[in-house]
Amino acid sequence: MRNVLNALFVCIGLTVIDAYCPIVICPGFGNDSIDYDTPLEQAQEVGFKSVLARRGFDPDRIYTVPIKRSDWIRVAGGLLDIPNFYTGNALPSGLGYGWYLERLKETVDAAHEESGGEKVILMAHSAGGWLARAALGDGTWCDERGIMTNERVRGLVTMGAIHKVPDDEASCVTRGALKNTDLRYPGAFLKDKGIKYFSVGGAAILGEMVDKEDQNFRARASRVAYNSYVAVSGKGDQVGDGVVPFAWTQLDGANQIRLDGVVHSINEAGTALPTDRWYGSEGVIDQWLPIVLKDLQLGNSISASAGNGALELAGIKEWITKMMNPTPEVSRRTAVKDVLSAIAVGAPLLVAGSSANAMYENAPLVDTPRVVLESGVSAQDLRIGDGDEVNQGRRVNIQWSLKRSNGYIIDSSANNDGVPFIFIVGDKKGQRAIPGLDEGIRGMRVGGIRRIVIPPSLSFVEGLEEGRPGPIPLGFGPKQRIKRVMENRMDVPDESFMIDVKATRAQ
Secondary structure, X not given: OHHHHHXXXXXXXXXXXXXXXXXXXXXXXXXOHHHHOOHHHOOHHHOHHHXXXXXOOOHHHEEXXXXXXXXXXXXHHHHHOOOOOOOOOOOOOOOOOHHHHHHHHHHHHHHHHHOOOOOEEEEEEOHHHHHHHHHHOOOEEEOOOOEEHHHOEXXXXXXXXXXXXXXXXXXXXXXXXXXHHHHHOOOOOOHHHOOEEXXXXXXXXXXXXXXXXXXXXXXXXXXXXXXXXXXXXXXXXXXXXXXXXXXXXOOOOOEEEEEEOOEOOOEOOOOOOEOOOEOOOOOOHHHOHHHHHHHHOOOOOEOOOOOOOOOOOOHHHHHHXXXXXXXXXXXXXXXXXXXXXXXXXXXXXXXXXXXXXHHHOOOOOOOOOOEEOOOOOEEEEEEOOOOOEOOOOOEXXXXXXXXXXXXXXXXXXXHHOOOOEEEEOOOOOOOOEOHHHHHHOOOOEOOOEEEEEEOHHHOOOXXXXXXXXXXOOOXXXXXXXXXXXXXXXXXXXXXXXXXXEEEEEEO
C-alpha cells in the first residue's frame, strides 16, 4: 500500500522518500510545539508534521521539542546572569536559554533511543536554528557517557534562523548568547565530523518604513518587516522573510537555499492570518526538502515541484495508470490548474487516517470533463451518482470538503461531526448557500461526488461571521484562512475555492 501511495504523491508533485529517520522539530522564539501540529487552530493536515509525514517520514518518529508559549518567559532569567547579561556576554547555555538546550537534547536522545539507535535530522525554525547550533556544541554530546554529537545527529536544517549578530553587537536582544554561539561554533562547525548543515531563508518582503496611515496589507507587512530587520541586523531596507533579513539566515559553510516569496512563520507578517507560504507549508517544502534528502543520501528521493516543468495529463485514466505503474522519470506541471484534475483524485487520499476519507469511499474514478460556466464557476464529477437529480427548487443535503485552489484543506463536514449542509437550490430569498455552490451543484445526482471551483467573488463575499451563506466553518482557524483569500487575494489570478460535495439527499 505504501508503494501505491508513494506513486500517488509523485504524480501530484510531492517529494517521497524510501528511507526513514527520526525528525526533531525545534520551535522558534515565541512558538509553541502545537504551531507545528495544528497551526492557528487549523486542521492537523495543514501542520508541518503532517506535511513531513506525507513525504514518507514515519509520523510516530517526528518529534517536536516540547515548548509552551509561556516557557519563553524563562528567557528573562538571563537578567540574573550577572555580569554576563549586562555586559553582552551571555552564554547560550546560561540562564536565558539553557533550559531550551536541555529540552532539545532530551528530545534528540528520546528519538534516537525509540528509533533503535538512528541518527536524527534537526529541523530548526527561527531562533531554534542558532539554539540547535549551540546544542550541537563542540562535537561532544555527552561527556560523561562518551557520546559524540555525530552519533546522535546526521544533519541540521535551519529555516529563517538568525545566524549573525547585528552590526551593532550591543543591540543584540540575546545579550551575547548568539554572539558566543557564533564565536565558539562558527558556521557549519561540525561539517568535517559528518554532520550536514542547510540554511534555508525566505526572500518575500522588502522592509520599508511606509506611512503608518496606510493600512494596506502589503504596507503593513513592509512596516513590520522593516522594524524586525532593524532589530535583527541594524538595517531595515532589505529583503527577507518578513522577520529575518535573507542575508542573516545564511550560515557560512552550509548548503545555502534561497526561497523567493516565502515568509517566516505560520501567519502573514503583521497579521493573525494563517499563511500557506511559510517554510513548512505544503506548497513550499518541496523547494528545499529534496536538496536536504539528496545531500544526506536518504533513500531515493523524487520531487516534482510546482512551476518547474509540465505534467502532461491525458485524462484521469492515464494519470491513474502512471500512479499504479510509476516510472523513475515523472513529467512535471506548468501551472496549478493543469494538475487540478489529478488533485481531484489524489487530494482526498492525502488526509490518510482522517474521517474525511469517508466521503470518498466506494467512489470509482471516472473520466469526465471539467465544465466551465459563464460565471467562472467550474464543475467536474469525480463520481456519478445514481439517485435523484439536484436542480432548481430541490432541498439538498451535502457532505463537503472545502479547499483553496492549491488543494490546502480549509475544513470539511467530517471535521464537524458529519453534520450535512442543507439548502434549497435557487432560493435567493433565504440564500443559505454561497452563489458558486448553488450554481455548480445543479445537474449532479444523489450519491455522486462533484468538485466545484468557485471564484472569490461568488463565494464568501458576506456573512462569514453571521454563518451564512455557507457552508461556513465553525472554527477560528478555518475562518481566518477564508478571510485571507477574501481580504488579500481577491484579485490574484486563478485564486479560488474548491469544494468537493457529495449529495446525500434531494427532495
